[in-house]
Amino acid sequence: MECVSVSRNSDSRSTSKGKVGILTEKPSAARNFAAALGGMSGTFDGTEYVIVNARGHLLELKDPSAMVPAALAERYKSWELANLPWRSEDFRWEREIRRKLSGGKLVTDKDAKSLLAQLKTALSDCDTVCNAADLDPTGEGSLLGWEIVEFLGLQGKKLERMEFLDETPASLQKAFRTRRPVSSIHDEGDYRKADFRSKWDMLSMQFTRVATRVSGSNTVLRNGRLKSAMVVIVGDGLDAHNGYVKKAFYENRFRDENGVTYTDPDIDRFENKADVPGGLSASAVVHDGTTRKKTAPPRLMDLAALSSLLSKKGFGAKNVLETYQKMYEVQVVSYPRTEDKFISPEQFNELLPLVDAIAAVVGVDSAALSHRTPRKSHVKSGGAHGANRPGPNVPPSLAAVEKRFGELGREIYEVLAKNYLTMLAPDYEYDQHRGHVEKYPTFVGSLNVPAVLGWKGVFVVEDDETDEPEPASGATTLGKLAEPFVHEGFPARPPHPSMSWLMKHLEQRSVGTGATRTSTYAEVTNNATGKALMIEKRGKLTLSPLGELNHRILPGTHIGDLSITEQVYEQMAQIEAGTGATPDFLPLVADLVRHDIEKMKVNAGRLPAEVKDRIAKAGLTHAPVETIDLPPALQFTHNGTVVTRAKRVFGGHRFTDAEVAALLAGETIEITAKRPKTGTTYTCKGKLEADVLEKDGKQYPYVGFKPQFEERTDLVTGVWKGKKVSFKGRGWGANEHWPGKDFTEQELAKLLTGETIEFEAKSKTGRPYTAKGALAEKTFNGRKVVGFALKFDDAKRPTGTTKRKATK
Numbered sequence: 001m002e003c004v005s006v007s008r009n010s011d012s013r014s015t016s017k018g019k020v021g022i023l024t025e026k027p028s029a030a031r032n033f034a035a036a037l038g039g040m041s042g043t044f045d046g047t048e049y050v051i052v053n054a055r056g057h058l059l060e061l062k063d064p065s066a067m068v069p070a071a072l073a074e075r076y077k078s079w080e081l082a083n084l085p086w087r088s089e090d091f092r093w094e095r096e097i098r099r100k101l102s103g104g105k106l107v108t109d110k111d112a113k114s115l116l117a118q119l120k121t122a123l124s125d126c127d128t129v130c131n132a133a134d135l136d137p138t139g140e141g142s143l144l145g146w147e148i149v150e151f152l153g154l155q156g157k158k159l160e161r162m163e164f165l166d167e168t169p170a171s172l173q174k175a176f177r178t179r180r181p182v183s184s185i186h187d188e189g190d191y192r193k194a195d196f197r198s199k200w201d202m203l204s205m206q207f208t209r210v211a212t213r214v215s216g217s218n219t220v221l222r223n224g225r226l227k228s229a230m231v232v233i234v235g236d237g238l239d240a241h242n243g244y245v246k247k248a249f250y251e252n253r254f255r256d257e258n259g260v261t262y263t264d265p266d267i268d269r270f271e272n273k274a275d276v277p278g279g280l281s282a283s284a285v286v287h288d289g290t291t292r293k294k295t296a297p298p299r300l301m302d303l304a305a306l307s308s309l310l311s312k313k314g315f316g317a318k319n320v321l322e323t324y325q326k327m328y329e330v331q332v333v334s335y336p337r338t339e340d341k342f343i344s345p346e347q348f349n350e351l352l353p354l355v356d357a358i359a360a361v362v363g364v365d366s367a368a369l370s371h372r373t374p375r376k377s378h379v380k381s382g383g384a385h386g387a388n389r390p391g392p393n394v395p396p397s398l399a400a401v402e403k404r405f406g407e408l409g410r411e412i413y414e415v416l417a418k419n420y421l422t423m424l425a426p427d428y429e430y431d432q433h434r435g436h437v438e439k440y441p442t443f444v445g446s447l448n449v450p451a452v453l454g455w456k457g458v459f460v461v462e463d464d465e466t467d468e469p470e471p472a473s474g475a476t477t478l479g480k481l482a483e484p485f486v487h488e489g490f491p492a493r494p495p496h497p498s499m500s501w502l503m504k505h506l507e508q509r510s511v512g513t514g515a516t517r518t519s520t521y522a523e524v525t526n527n528a529t530g531k532a533l534m535i536e537k538r539g540k541l542t543l544s545p546l547g548e549l550n551h552r553i554l555p556g557t558h559i560g561d562l563s564i565t566e567q568v569y570e571q572m573a574q575i576e577a578g579t580g581a582t583p584d585f586l587p588l589v590a591d592l593v594r595h596d597i598e599k600m601k602v603n604a605g606r607l608p609a610e611v612k613d614r615i616a617k618a619g620l621t622h623a624p625v626e627t628i629d630l631p632p633a634l635q636f637t638h639n640g641t642v643v644t645r646a647k648r649v650f651g652g653h654r655f656t657d658a659e660v661a662a663l664l665a666g667e668t669i670e671i672t673a674k675r676p677k678t679g680t681t682y683t684c685k686g687k688l689e690a691d692v693l694e695k696d697g698k699q700y701p702y703v704g705f706k707p708q709f710e711e712r713t714d715l716v717t718g719v720w721k722g723k724k725v726s727f728k729g730r731g732w733g734a735n736e737h738w739p740g741k742d743f744t745e746q747e748l749a750k751l752l753t754g755e756t757i758e759f760e761a762k763s764k765t766g767r768p769y770t771a772k773g774a775l776a777e778k779t780f781n782g783r784k785v786v787g788f789a790l791k792f793d794d795a796k797r798p799t800g801t802t803k804r805k806a807t808k
Helices: 027-037 070-077 110-124 140-151 169-177 189-203 205-215 225-242 303-311 317-329 345-362 398-424 499-508 514-524 545-553 563-577 588-604 609-617 657-664 745-752
Strands: 020-024 041-044 047-053 059-061 095-097 099-102 105-108 128-131 158-161 180-182 249-256 283-295 428-437 444-452 481-489 534-537 540-543 627-629 636-638 641-643 645-647 669-674 681-695 698-708 715-720 723-728 757-762 768-780 783-790
Touching: 020 027, 020 110, 020 140, 027 047, 027 169, 027 317, 047 110, 059 140, 059 189, 095 110, 095 140, 105 110, 110 140, 128 140, 140 189, 189 205, 189 563, 205 545, 205 588, 225 499, 225 514, 225 534, 225 540, 225 545, 225 563, 283 444, 303 317, 303 398, 303 499, 303 514, 317 398, 317 514, 345 398, 499 514, 540 545, 545 588, 545 609, 627 657, 636 698, 641 698, 645 698, 657 669, 657 681, 715 745, 723 783, 745 757, 745 768
Parallel strands: 020 047, 020 128, 128 158
Antiparallel strands: 041 047, 059 095, 099 105, 158 180, 249 481, 283 428, 283 481, 428 444, 534 540, 627 645, 636 641, 669 681, 681 698, 715 723, 757 768, 768 783
């Protein structure tokens, strides 16, 4: 943690206000504060301070089952639909140190635990704790800081909030001087709304459980406000693209000798070419005029747009995020997780002296950057971190960037820098020539001819959408004579879903920041464990079999509709304003879950055959389990879970109708079953009984057929090597020459303590020998068993003896 070095600035006034602990969100923010105030600790404006930093969220909400009364814990661990929806009123809402996966299990993050201990030591020594985490519309920064203060028990100290538009020295110095007192953490609107969102999102775990259970998936079917919407948008887009039927239409048009086409927007279209009316003749073109038009530079990129562009070159979203973060840590690029689409005047002025150096790195002629005053469309007061752009540390060359950050780092810097530089270039200008066909004046055409290249000489995105078509055949003016022809056209095919296409859909609905969209996208396309919902190949998207299954059960659900996010954001706004409270809105999630359970059930029952086949081939669903409905007398309740059905198949044996009737009447029946590992058959008697299966620390109540075996009189039970075992203690080694060995109590005692015993025996040929052996664990019929095992000196092995397997 970067919070202990002392580097005092020139301000040596007394520290009459007491020491202020400045809690920042991350190491880079701490460094920016240190640069602004004069060191990681010191005195500024007469106030002593120390700067400390978190590393993102160090805390998280506990598992649902750990936040409810003990009597309800099993219910909240369960994935059974009978235990859903949850009651938000049951939760205590407690946070714990964040966890991470280790060896397939979630364990406490030791780094987070250590950092929290350091933060407590540093902040406990301060008179005031100031939350200097980031400002953002969701309040996430406020939550990140205040949850640490609460967890460390520092609420009793004087509390302050520091608010800043950006991390330039001037802004941070101003923020330090204008620190705002906080009387209570829970009076902070941005904290309340972020706290609400974190609780809502935890409750959304229910939708994952519902989808997994309803679909019969044998793996977790992940769902959430953004994940599910992505799957629905991409799945619907694929359906539209793949379901496109190419059907031609025909209409009259004109074309002049320069390749300019003239159309009548109100003309009739026909399905058959032969039906198009004839009779049109060539006619002169009338020039209606020429207009000079301008197009401003494209807006600054967010991380989603940058990642979308790079995906076409084969770079995955996860790698873009990781590489960008490394570049940000050394200030080569700006803060990644911003949702600003513009920069502040201060940020513009900070980079202005560096423009020529940045241009030289990416090969842009500085002379082309003649518009060096702020554009109102790109530079505005407000915001927080500003749009994604180059950082204040300008690299010496792209080769140097590639050497440090790899090929992806080079691509990131080049795209980001050129995109930024476009706003310093003049507008793109073109002349629009307009005309019509003299004899048929409703047929009009136009031609756009570039006049001033402007920003297009700096950088143009490959799929840049402008409102002017490119010139036809390099023409610079309209032709003189237009000839009629019958045009064959086709309705535009819906585009194949791509990352950029998806991000535009999400952006139009104002869903999350560019970084949030990118990180979620990276998660749902990450197929490292074979559980990706979407597959990306150079930017193009398809659904994985798991994603296809999810897509087919989501139509009509709340969790699969982006409007649920809009609703949550509206509730957040009310909570922030104080016109609503968290307890008003969290109980409403239960109704959403109830609705989606029924909707998913219906959707799962309507899966198309081809989808079922694809999913089955991928091994993503369990084979249907045939069950028996239990009468009330046989139903079993355990910790709030009610078992109402039993499996109709046991050991490969499907109970007949007569056997079912007998079992439901409580009778004992006899069946022939198979052992699952060996396939060998056996006969047993049994009846339906209730029991609880314990696995991985969890309990699973069930009612099922319980076989009853006759007790073996030849087995002896005891404790061997600290565990309870049963082995053949009477009649051991019986054959035609020898009736078998019954171990004495003294011999059994020695065997259980691990000793070797000896006794007189006969070989298969009847030859006497001294048997010597001890208990050992061996594999018998595919399972581990314990039994008496002979020990031989092979040189003295009696004739007719062989190494004997242990027998249970």
